[in-house]
Amino acid sequence: MEDFLDTIDNKKLILLTEVESNTTEAQQQQEEITSVINNESAIQQATAKVEPKAEIDTLEQQQKDLTEISNTKLEITKQKEENLQVEESKIEVQQQQQTFQREIITQKVQTTQIMQQQINQAPQQNQHQNRKEYYGVIEDDPSLKQFEHDINLRQLKFNEQQIQISIQYIVGKINLQWRQDHFQILRGATTSLDSISIKMVILNTENGRHKQEKSQQQNLYSCIILQFGDFNAWNRESHKCVKDNFGVWSLILPKKEDGTYPIAHDTRFKCCITKQDWQKVDRVPAWTKFARQNPQNLLYEAVFWNPPETYQFKNQRPPKPQSLRIYEAHVGMSSVEGKVSTYREFADNILPRIKDVGYNCIQLMAIQEHSYYASFGYHVTNFFAISSRSGNPDDVKYMIDKAHGYGIMVIMDCIHSHASSNVLDGISQFDGTDHQYSHSGARGKHTQWDSMLFDYSKYEVLRFLLSNIAFYMEVYQFDGFRFDAVTSILYHHHGIGIGFSGDYKEYFGTHVDVDGIVYMMLVNDLAHMIHPHAITIAEDVSGMPTLCREVKEGGMGFDFRLSMFTPDMVKLKIQQPLQWIKNLKELKDEEWSMGHIAFSLTNRRWKEKCVAYSESHDQAIVGDKTHAQWLFDQDIYHGMSINQQMSVRVERGIALHKMIRLLTIGLGGEAYLNFMGNEFGHPEWIDFPREGNGFSYHYSRRQWNLSDNPTLRYTQLRNFDKAFNELEEQFHWLTSGHQYVTLTHDGDKLIVFERGDLLFIFNFHPTNSYEHYRIGTNWGTEHVILLDSDSRNFGGHNRLEPATKKIFFPIIREKWQGRNNYIQLYIPSRTAIILCAEQNLAKHGIQINGRPIHQQSQIQNEAKQQEEGEVSSQLKTEIEVVQKQVEEVKLQ
Numbered sequence: 036m037e038d039f040l041d042t043i044d045n046k047k048l049i050l051l052t053e054v055e056s057n058t059t060e061a062q063q064q065q066e067e068i069t070s071v072i073n074n075e076s077a078i079q080q081a082t083a084k085v086e087p088k089a090e091i092d093t094l095e096q097q098q099k100d101l102t103e104i105s106n107t108k109l110e111i112t113k114q115k116e117e118n119l120q121v122e123e124s125k126i127e128v129q130q131q132q133q134t135f136q137r138e139i140i141t142q143k144v145q146t147t148q149i150m151q152q153q154i155n156q157a158p159q160q161n162q163h164q165n166r167k168e169y170y171g172v173i174e175d176d177p178s179l180k181q182f183e184h185d186i187n188l189r190q191l192k193f194n195e196q197q198i199q200i201s202i203q204y205i206v207g208k209i210n211l212q213w214r215q216d217h218f219q220i221l222r223g224a225t226t227s228l229d230s231i232s233i234k235m236v237i238l239n240t241e242n243g244r245h246k247q248e249k250s251q252q253q254n255l256y257s258c259i260i261l262q263f264g265d266f267n268a269w270n271r272e273s274h275k276c277v278k279d280n281f282g283v284w285s286l287i288l289p290k291k292e293d294g295t296y297p298i299a300h301d302t303r304f305k306c307c308i309t310k311q312d313w314q315k316v317d318r319v320p321a322w323t324k325f326a327r328q329n330p331q332n333l334l335y336e337a338v339f340w341n342p343p344e345t346y347q348f349k350n351q352r353p354p355k356p357q358s359l360r361i362y363e364a365h366v367g368m369s370s371v372e373g374k375v376s377t378y379r380e381f382a383d384n385i386l387p388r389i390k391d392v393g394y395n396c397i398q399l400m401a402i403q404e405h406s407y408y409a410s411f412g413y414h415v416t417n418f419f420a421i422s423s424r425s426g427n428p429d430d431v432k433y434m435i436d437k438a439h440g441y442g443i444m445v446i447m448d449c450i451h452s453h454a455s456s457n458v459l460d461g462i463s464q465f466d467g468t469d470h471q472y473s474h475s476g477a478r479g480k481h482t483q484w485d486s487m488l489f490d491y492s493k494y495e496v497l498r499f500l501l502s503n504i505a506f507y508m509e510v511y512q513f514d515g516f517r518f519d520a521v522t523s524i525l526y527h528h529h530g531i532g533i534g535f536s537g538d539y540k541e542y543f544g545t546h547v548d549v550d551g552i553v554y555m556m557l558v559n560d561l562a563h564m565i566h567p568h569a570i571t572i573a574e575d576v577s578g579m580p581t582l583c584r585e586v587k588e589g590g591m592g593f594d595f596r597l598s599m600f601t602p603d604m605v606k607l608k609i610q611q612p613l614q615w616i617k618n619l620k621e622l623k624d625e626e627w628s629m630g631h632i633a634f635s636l637t638n639r640r641w642k643e644k645c646v647a648y649s650e651s652h653d654q655a656i657v658g659d660k661t662h663a664q665w666l667f668d669q670d671i672y673h674g675m676s677i678n679q680q681m682s683v684r685v686e687r688g689i690a691l692h693k694m695i696r697l698l699t700i701g702l703g704g705e706a707y708l709n710f711m712g713n714e715f716g717h718p719e720w721i722d723f724p725r726e727g728n729g730f731s732y733h734y735s736r737r738q739w740n741l742s743d744n745p746t747l748r749y750t751q752l753r754n755f756d757k758a759f760n761e762l763e764e765q766f767h768w769l770t771s772g773h774q775y776v777t778l779t780h781d782g783d784k785l786i787v788f789e790r791g792d793l794l795f796i797f798n799f800h801p802t803n804s805y806e807h808y809r810i811g812t813n814w815g816t817e818h819v820i821l822l823d824s825d826s827r828n829f830g831g832h833n834r835l836e837p838a839t840k841k842i843f844f845p846i847i848r849e850k851w852q853g854r855n856n857y858i859q860l861y862i863p864s865r866t867a868i869i870l871c872a873e874q875n876l877a878k879h880g881i882q883i884n885g886r887p888i889h890q891q892s893q894i895q896n897e898a899k900q901q902e903e904g905e906v907s908s909q910l911k912t913e914i915e916v917v918q919k920q921v922e923e924v925k926l927q
Contacts, residue, residue, distance in 0.1 A: 171588030172581045175642055179580060182543040186581070186589045189549050193556045193586065199494065200501070200557075260284045264304025264337075266297050271307045271315070300343070303327075303336045310467040319417060321462045321499070325428060326404050326420045335406055335416060335460035338423075346429040350439040352514060355568040358769035359595075359706035360760055361446075362394035363651055365401055366425045366434075367408070368721065369711065371739055373732030375408075378430035382437040385711075388739065389443065392714055392753065393760025396444040396570070398517050400652065402431070402507075403450060406460055409723035411652065413519060414486060415450045416461035418503050421511075428511075435512050444514040446570055447507060451500050451558070452520035453486040463487045472496055481523065483531060491524070491550040500554065501561055508565045515562065515570030515594075522577050524551040535577045542579050552591060559592025570594050572646055583643035598645045598704050619665040624687075624801045629779040629786050636702040637776065647703025649695050651710045655721045663716035666692055671718040675741075675748045687801070689748060689830040690865035692716055693755045694797060697824065697867050700759060701795050702776075702788060705769055714756035715742035715749040751830035758829070762822055762869065765879060766791050777811050777852050785862070787852075789813055792875035793821070796868045804834070804863045811852030814872030817843040818858050819883060822869040834863040841883045844870070 172186065173179045179186065260276045266288075267273050276284035288297045298304065309315050319326060323337035369385050370376035389397060401412025404420040412422070421431050438445045454472070455461040465471050473479030474490045481488050489496050507513045522530040527548050535541055555573075562569045573582055573593040584590025639645050655661050663671060666688030674685045681689070700707040718741070722734035741749040763769060768791030778787040784800035787810055794812055798805070812818065819841050825831035836842050844858040851857035862868070876883070 172584050172590055176580060176640070178539055182539065185543045185547075189552050189556070190586075190589060192549060193553050196497065196553055196557060197560070200497065260309075261307045262286055262304060263307055264298070264339075265302035266299070266304065271317075296341075298339045298341075300339065300341045302339050303329075304339055305336060308466060312467075314467070316467060317459070318465055319460050321417075321465055322419050322502075323417055324419050325423065326417045326460070327423045328406070335404070337417075337420075340428055342429065346432040346436075348432065348436045348439075348512060350436050352512065352566070352568075353439055353442045353444055355444070355570070356395045358763060358767045359396055359570070359646075360394045360700075360763065360769075361396045361398050361646065361706060361708040362389045362392075362711065363398045363400065363708055364389075364711040365411070365652070366399065367401060367422070368723070368735045369737055371736060373736050375424045375732075378426040378434040381425075382434040386434075386438055386441055386443070390441045392757045393764060394709070395442065395764075396446060396514075397438060398446050398448060398572075398708070400448045402447050405455065406457055407455075409725040410455075411656070411723070412448065413450055414455040414457075414484075416455045416457050418454070418462070418499070419506055431511055439512070444570065445512075446515040446517055446572070447513045448519060449504070449507075449516040450519045451489070451503070451554075452518070452523040453481050453484060453488050456480070456485055456487050461487075472499070478527075481529060481531075488523070488529070491548070491554040497554060497557065501558060504558055504562055505565060508562065508569070514566065514568070515572070517572040517574065517597075518555075518558075518593075519574055521555065521573040521575040521582075522579075524548065524555060525575070525577065525579055526551075530577060533577075537578060539580065541577070555591045555593070556586050560586055563592070572597060574599070580640060580643075583640075583645075595644045595646045595704075595706055597708075598639075598647050619662065619691075624799065625784075627784065627799060629781050629784060629799065632698070633702065633776050633779045633786050633788070636699070637774070639704065644706065645704035646706040646708050647699050648708035648710075649699040650713055651708060652721065655710060655713070655717075660720060661713060661717065662692060662695060663688070663713070663718060664720065667716070667718075671716070677746055677748060677751075685748070687865070688716075689752070690824070691799075692752060693824045693829060694799065694865065694867045696756065697759055697822075697869075698786065698795075698797055700763065701768070701790055701869075702774070702786075707763075707769065709756070712737045712739075715753035717741075748830050751828065755824065755829040758822055759869075762793075765881065766793055766871075768793055775813070777854060787811075792871060792878065794818065794870040794872075796862060796870070798862045798864055798866050800864050802864055804861070806861050807859045808862050809851055809857045809859055811850075811854030811857045812846070812872070813854050813856070814874060815846055815848060815856050816873040817845055818870040818872050819843050819876065820868055821871050822867075824867040825863050831866070832863070835861065835866070835868070843873070846872075 170183070170186070173183060260278075261271055262274045262276065263269050263271045274286055274288070276286045278284050290296060304320075305317050306320055307315055307317055319335055319337050325338040325340040326335045327338050328335050364381070364385065366378055366381045367375045369381050386397075402421055403412065403415045404417035404422050405412050405414050406416045407414055408424065421428055435445050454463060456463050458464045462472055469475055469479060470490070472489055472493075473487045479488050479490070480486070489500070491497065504516065507516075518524075525548060526533075527546050533541075559571050562571055571593050572595045573591075574597050575582060576599045579591075581590040583593045583596050586592040636647070650662050653659075667674070667685060670682055670684050670688070674682050696709075717737060719734055719738070722728055722731075724730040724732050724735060728734070741747055742753045744750060771791030773792075774788065774790050776786075776788040778785055783803065783805065784798060785808075786795075786797040786799070788795050789812070794810070794814075796810060820836065823829075823831070823835050825834050827833040844860050846856050846858060848856050858870075860868075871881075
């Protein structure tokens, strides 16, 4: 290293000596020219005596030649001085690079020492006082003990990667490193075109804009990268980038004479790469922040988005809600019209609906740019660019800012498990190879999805993906992410053709991608470092343990996992997971197993939180049916008017649609999710415009007008959804630690459970209603109904109680169903009821009929005593009559 620096100093000295020599030579030549000019008068006098015209012309030409030679030498001298400045800058950069290299070497030594120390101490950590936190997952789940080595290995690798990433710019400041990558274009200092290699130095100049293009290929000595676009009339040869020792391709474009940048706002550009085989390929820069489709060739092109004034957020991030109710939405298909809706239309028209119905978080699909609209946003081509179909970057900021103004958190459906296989407008084969971002060969391809798989062992890939997370959180103010297809990240087999049984050996071993797991740990650590209240959700079908435990406890750091099996509920074998769709498709109502339903909804790992949902976008895609379609069938189109008699099918559908959703949010997890439109039983599936449907938008929309029409039963379904969301907001049962299943009765088709401070009762029997049914309860005060799915306002028959008053059910202090008390009540068929004890109403400050609870209870008790007195008097009279008749019979 020192020899290298000595060489640099020697080179600098040689350059300085050469410049001084050139300067001296130029001065001597200038003196000669001056001498010639001073002797001009003498020459003229001499020639005047002779005055031959030819000699005069010769002398004048000699004078011009000498002047041109002098000017040329001065220009050469000036150019050499400029070259010296450039060389000095290069030397300065090289010195900085060597300094960074020293830091890297030092940190690598320290990392090795730390890792070796951790490895040496690992056998003694069983007795270490911090073991409980570090191995918290093992202490909570003894089944993990035999896999302690695997957990320790990934934890050590996580620590190593964290250190390696941090030292590249600011040691220990991992989040600041990612900001350096993506902020430059937004601050107007640089235009980042692609960053798939280590960027050690950013050149900032006062008179130029620094553009960069990075390529990860190991041997790029013959690779050439050029920038072209609207700014240079799409000339692929005029603007060549220069590569430094770290793979950073740079191009400095000076400002125009008027002080403006050479690349205008909202203009297109690309990069042209000459590969090692000297073939030229055009690419969309991988880190482009905005891209649009060219209508002529249908390919996407990068757009330089640098408006004079960027959108300024007006609202702060909302506080994290006590319980999470998520509204899954797709902006493009959110309009009533058959078109691609915009971010601003969604903000102005749909956000108020979401707020009104009671959801406090939005999960937005298809935000990252994807060239194929019908992919639902899951084949991403440009990871840092928002989908241009619905607007520009400022429009996205407006939408998120408005959501925050409503107190609604916004999370993004993030696709980091794979990328589009598109080459011309994606990142696949960006540098001409098949392994820049992915593994080479078959390992880098997902056969079922026809997509590219990331190689999480590469530092450059980690930098790309982690920067992507920081970018969306910092620039657009996203509050978190739902990570798609996490199963594909966790395993080398990507879950293809694997039926997970729950055996822990399926989750550990050589088939597990440790690099993928470490990436999950890194991305969760980073997201929560940037925003401590960030929300991260994993879509995993394998049931991987430790997925939703903190990294410091040996987990992967997710806040929630999706309850993947609930939506497609019940297969025919009792041990298989509950699936609502299969219940509706394959079983008669009388065959539904209450025990299996309750067990499946509560079968969650301790301390790993789940997002429960009865259906999401997956169930709504063409080829399948939503719950409403299965329940109502053809009646969904012509049998939903409240001005006509309900058919048997509609009556059943209305009841079960409400009960399934309420049971899912009541018992299924620690958060709840609903897909856009399903809250009111949207009557159609989703089918994006494609060749197979004539590129029609008819099924790529949401018919909000149905839920707005008070003469249709869709409004009643929406009202019920709003009612249970409001009740959950009052009692927050999703985050309550109290959950107790009191009863599952397959014969009576009853499910009863306590959640939080509430008592839930479900009667799934298609015909049987029960009078004076005993229900055990943990609370020793009178109970009142807070929500009744049979209410007329929700499309029911109002069999339980008049709509104008609430009935208190007296408590009987006898043990029943494992509880210390019980109540007796009437439970209609296909009805769900939520009750609350008087003591819990008081705790939550709730009044019934505008009067304090104790007064209501007193009034109810007095009414009951009066009624009992009247009944007693009537019975006494009847007894006297009977006794008199008996006496008459005896006399006869």
